[in-house]
Amino acid sequence: MKIIIGNDHGAVELKQRIIKHLESKGYECDNIGVDSEESVDYPDIAEKACRKFLAGGYDYGIVCCGTGIGISISANKIDGIRCALPQDVFASRATREHNNPNFIAFGGRIEYKDPVEKMLDAFFDSKFQGGRHQIRVDKIMSLESGN
Numbered sequence: 001m002k003i004i005i006g007n008d009h010g011a012v013e014l015k016q017r018i019i020k021h022l023e024s025k026g027y028e029c030d031n032i033g034v035d036s037e038e039s040v041d042y043p044d045i046a047e048k049a050c051r052k053f054l055a056g057g058y059d060y061g062i063v064c065c066g067t068g069i070g071i072s073i074s075a076n077k078i079d080g081i082r083c084a085l086p087q088d089v090f091a092s093r094a095t096r097e098h099n100n101p102n103f104i105a106f107g108g109r110i111e112y113k114d115p116v117e118k119m120l121d122a123f124f125d126s127k128f129q130g131g132r133h134q135i136r137v138d139k140i141m142s143l144e145s146g147n
């Protein structure tokens, strides 16, 4: 499993935790985010991660900012990206099963009720259910070009 991961200055520690966790499970992580507290603009990071992901060679993308909100909004503006922003383990599992996201976002300044590592495991260990959910995902994607 190859993951591209990007973050702004609001999620340096969280990004490092995520990489440590995923690497311990044998995933390969390509870190295109920042590793200092110097202020950067999260839309730039989202764009870089998404464009590189869409060029191929990755299974999933992860983006993180202070809240996870700005960077997930930015990622979702790019055609082909479905970026989930789960609140807990339940939502992490449900979004994989129902929305089939290719990106997942987290906030480095958010106090989640579940550890992000457990949210990641719930996401990666579950499976898209297809069927009626595929119809809905197709409808999401058809919104992209104003169809």
Ligand code: RB5
Pocket (backbone or CB within 6 Å): 008, 009, 010, 011, 042, 065, 066, 067, 068, 069, 070, 071
């Ligand atoms: C940066 O200060 C902060 O605005 C950003 O990390 C994020 O929380 C935006 O949604």
